[in-house]
Amino acid sequence: MQIESVDFYYLAMPEVLDIGDGSQDALLVRVGAGGYVGWGECEAAPLVSIASLVCPLSHSACKPVAASVLGQRLDRVDDIARIGQLVREQSLDLLQADHTLSGIDMALWDVLGQRFAAPVYRLLGYARAYPKTPYASQLFGDSPEETYAKGRRVAEQGYRAVKFGWGPFGRGTADLDRDHIVAARESIGADAVLLIDAGTVWQDDVERASQSLAALEQCRATWLEEPFVSGAHGAYRALAARSGRVKLAGGEGCHNYFMAEHMLDHAGLGFIQIDAGRIGGITQAKRVADAARQRGITYVNHTFTSHLALSASLQPYAGLRDHALCEYPVEPKALAVELTREHLVPDANGQVALPERPGLGLHPDLDALAKYLVEVEIQVAGRTLYRTGPLTL
Amino acid sequence: MQIESVDFYYLAMPEVLDIGDGSQDALLVRVGAGGYVGWGECEAAPLVSIASLVCPLSHSACKPVAASVLGQRLDRVDDIARIGQLVREQSLDLLQADHTLSGIDMALWDVLGQRFAAPVYRLLGYARAYPKTPYASQLFGDSPEETYAKGRRVAEQGYRAVKFGWGPFGRGTADLDRDHIVAARESIGADAVLLIDAGTVWQDDVERASQSLAALEQCRATWLEEPFVSGAHGAYRALAARSGRVKLAGGEGCHNYFMAEHMLDHAGLGFIQIDAGRIGGITQAKRVADAARQRGITYVNHTFTSHLALSASLQPYAGLRDHALCEYPVEPKALAVELTREHLVPDANGQVALPERPGLGLHPDLDALAKYLVEVEIQVAGRTLYRTGPLTL
Numbered sequence: 001m002q003i004e005s006v007d008f009y010y011l012a013m014p015e016v017l018d019i020g021d022g023s024q025d026a027l028l029v030r031v032g033a034g035g036y037v038g039w040g041e042c043e044a045a046p047l048v049s050i051a052s053l054v055c056p057l058s059h060s061a062c063k064p065v066a067a068s069v070l071g072q073r074l075d076r077v078d079d080i081a082r083i084g085q086l087v088r089e090q091s092l093d094l095l096q097a098d099h100t101l102s103g104i105d106m107a108l109w110d111v112l113g114q115r116f117a118a119p120v121y122r123l124l125g126y127a128r129a130y131p132k133t134p135y136a137s138q139l140f141g142d143s144p145e146e147t148y149a150k151g152r153r154v155a156e157q158g159y160r161a162v163k164f165g166w167g168p169f170g171r172g173t174a175d176l177d178r179d180h181i182v183a184a185r186e187s188i189g190a191d192a193v194l195l196i197d198a199g200t201v202w203q204d205d206v207e208r209a210s211q212s213l214a215a216l217e218q219c220r221a222t223w224l225e226e227p228f229v230s231g232a233h234g235a236y237r238a239l240a241a242r243s244g245r246v247k248l249a250g251g252e253g254c255h256n257y258f259m260a261e262h263m264l265d266h267a268g269l270g271f272i273q274i275d276a277g278r279i280g281g282i283t284q285a286k287r288v289a290d291a292a293r294q295r296g297i298t299y300v301n302h303t304f305t306s307h308l309a310l311s312a313s314l315q316p317y318a319g320l321r322d323h324a325l326c327e328y329p330v331e332p333k334a335l336a337v338e339l340t341r342e343h344l345v346p347d348a349n350g351q352v353a354l355p356e357r358p359g360l361g362l363h364p365d366l367d368a369l370a371k372y373l374v375e376v377e378i379q380v381a382g383r384t385l386y387r388t389g390p391l392t393l
Numbered sequence: 394m395q396i397e398s399v400d401f402y403y404l405a406m407p408e409v410l411d412i413g414d415g416s417q418d419a420l421l422v423r424v425g426a427g428g429y430v431g432w433g434e435c436e437a438a439p440l441v442s443i444a445s446l447v448c449p450l451s452h453s454a455c456k457p458v459a460a461s462v463l464g465q466r467l468d469r470v471d472d473i474a475r476i477g478q479l480v481r482e483q484s485l486d487l488l489q490a491d492h493t494l495s496g497i498d499m500a501l502w503d504v505l506g507q508r509f510a511a512p513v514y515r516l517l518g519y520a521r522a523y524p525k526t527p528y529a530s531q532l533f534g535d536s537p538e539e540t541y542a543k544g545r546r547v548a549e550q551g552y553r554a555v556k557f558g559w560g561p562f563g564r565g566t567a568d569l570d571r572d573h574i575v576a577a578r579e580s581i582g583a584d585a586v587l588l589i590d591a592g593t594v595w596q597d598d599v600e601r602a603s604q605s606l607a608a609l610e611q612c613r614a615t616w617l618e619e620p621f622v623s624g625a626h627g628a629y630r631a632l633a634a635r636s637g638r639v640k641l642a643g644g645e646g647c648h649n650y651f652m653a654e655h656m657l658d659h660a661g662l663g664f665i666q667i668d669a670g671r672i673g674g675i676t677q678a679k680r681v682a683d684a685a686r687q688r689g690i691t692y693v694n695h696t697f698t699s700h701l702a703l704s705a706s707l708q709p710y711a712g713l714r715d716h717a718l719c720e721y722p723v724e725p726k727a728l729a730v731e732l733t734r735e736h737l738v739p740d741a742n743g744q745v746a747l748p749e750r751p752g753l754g755l756h757p758d759l760d761a762l763a764k765y766l767v768e769v770e771i772q773v774a775g776r777t778l779y780r781t782g783p784l785t786l
Contacts (some may be wrong), residue, residue: 051444096489231651258624
C-alpha cells in the first residue's frame, strides 16, 4: 500500500478555559492508504502541529512532516518505524515534528491493524492484552474540601486508584499541600491507590518538593508525579533518595525515545509515564516500555484526552502484566467523550481492557464532531498551504 | 519598561533548495519596549514558530508564546530569565516554544543593551569579550575533489580553522569518507585546524561511526561533530572512549538547558555546540557556557545563518578566553548576508570580535530585506491570528 493522504482536523470546545485540562481541544489525524482509513490524535497545540505538517522547506533537515509521510510504502510493521525515522531525519531542526508525528504514527498502526485484521498490541508482538487498573485522573479542587468532594465522587463510582493533580497544589504553602493530600486520602478510603501529581510546579527546587514528602508518606501515596520539569534529572534523583516508600513518576514531557531513556537511567523513577501523543506515537512508546521493563521501572500511559488517545497509549504496554495501572481521564470535556463512538469502559472488576477489534478499535464519531471543527486557513506567499477539509471517512 | 510589541517576519530566498544550508530562510524577531526596538532571530521553520507565537490556548500549560511576553515588565536583566521561565511554564506542552522563545530572548537582550548603553556580553557579567578564531563552516563537496577545492578557497581567504560537514559524508562507504577527510586536510594545509561534521548521519550506530576514526586521527581532526543524534548519549560515550585525540562535538539540537547539561554529563564530549536560536536564547546559552566551563568542556557557538544570529551566539561565551573557536558561516545565502547592515568581519589577525556597540550591535537592513519578506496569513475560526506586518523600525 501507499500512503495517499494525511489530514489534520482541529477540534475544540466552544470555550477553552485557562485550566490544566488537556481535553479542551484535539488534533485528529486521518491517514488513508490502500483503501484503509486510520485515525490518530496529536497532543496539544493543534495549530502549531498543522503548521509543521505543511510548512515550506527550510533546508534538507527541516522539511514539513508531510514530506516524509505522503507517498511512502506501508506494507509491514517495520515501515512505520522507517517512516518515523525519516521524519526525524528530514525534520531534525523542526522542533514540533515529534508531536506531529505522534498522531500520524497512531493512524499508521490503525491502518495496518485493519489491513491484518488484528489489534495493534498483537502487531507489537504481544500475545494478549492484560486489563489495567484505571486510575481516575482529575484535577485537585480549589480547596481541600473540594478535593475531598472530588475524591468521594470517583470513589463512589468504583475507582480503586485515584490521582489528584495541578490546581493549587504546590503553589501555596506546604501546609496547604498537606491538607489537600490528607483530604485526598480520606476521600478515597484507606485501601485505594493514591497518586499525587505536582505538575512540574517546583521546576527543580528539591527543598520545596521535600516539604511534601512527610504528608505523602503518611497518607501512603504510591507516587509523586512530576515534582520537577522533565529535564531536571539531578533534582529527581536527589528527591528520590529521600522519598522512601513514595516513588517518583514522570516522563510525560518526553518527546523522543532518548529523553525517556535518560529519565529511566538518571532520574531515580519508580514509574515512567509516556504520552503516545507526544513521544512520536506508539512506535516510540513501545521502545520505552521495553526499556522500562528491562530496568525494573513500571510503565504507565499518560492520557488526558479522548479514548482514541487512550487506546493508542495503552497498546505499547498492553502485554506487560505487572505494569498494571493506567491513567483514565474521568472528567473530560464533551469533545473528548464524543470524539469516539466506542469507549473503553471499566468492566465488572473495575478493569479497563483494550478492544479486540482491528487497529486501535475505536472510531471517530464524525457526526458528533462536526460541531467542534475549527476552521483553519494558512496562506504563505499567496499559496494556501492548509485549509480545513471536510471531516469524513 | 513594558513589552509593547513582538513581531515576527518570515524571510526567505526566492528559491529554497533541498540542501543542508540553514541560511536560506530566517525568522526575524522585533520586540518593542519603552521606545526601544530590539532584534533577534529564531532558527528554522519560520511558519511553525509564527504559529506557536499566536496559536489559540489549548490549556493552562499550553498557551501561545506571546501570552507570556506581551505586557511583561522589562527593567532589569533578571526580567529576561523570568519571562523565559514563564514561557516554559505556560507553554510546557507546546514543543515549538523553545525555538520561538530563542529569537524573542535575543531581542530582549538587545533592548536592554540599548537601555543600558552596553553590549550584551557586559550585561551577562563579562568584563570583556575575547576575540574568537573563526572556523570557516561549509558543506562537503559532492566529491573529494570538490571538497578539496572548497577547502583551498577558504584557506586562501586566510581561515586557519575549517569545518566540513553534511553533504555525502557518512552516506556512502567509509573509504569515501576517508577520501573526503584526506582531501579536506590537504586543502587547508598541515597547520590549520580541521573539523569534521557528520550531521547525525549515523543516528546511534557506533560501529559505523568508528570506521571513520582512523582517517580522522591520521588527518589530525580536532573534532568529529554530531556522529549521532543529540539524544544518543550512550553511543557518544562509547565512541568517545575509542576516539583518542579526536574529540567529539555536539549539542546543536539541544532546545533547553537540561538537554545540554545531560550531554555535558553523559556524552563524553570535548566540545559542546549551542545554537542560541534554538536553546531558548542567550539566557539559556549562557547557563550552558557556565556549566561547560565548570566541567572543563569547551563551549562553541552553532551558527549557520546571519550575523545577527552570530552576535547573539557569541555573547554567551564572549568572556571565556580559553573557549577560542567560533563557527563562522562562509557561504551564506544573500538573505543572510543582507540581513544586517553591519558584519562581524575577521580582523588583521584573522580573529572575530564582538561589536562594542549597545545590545547585539547589529541592525537589520530593512530596505534590503523587503524583497525577502514572505507574506503569511493564519486564520482560525474566522479570526486572523497573524498577518505579516510592515517590516519597519
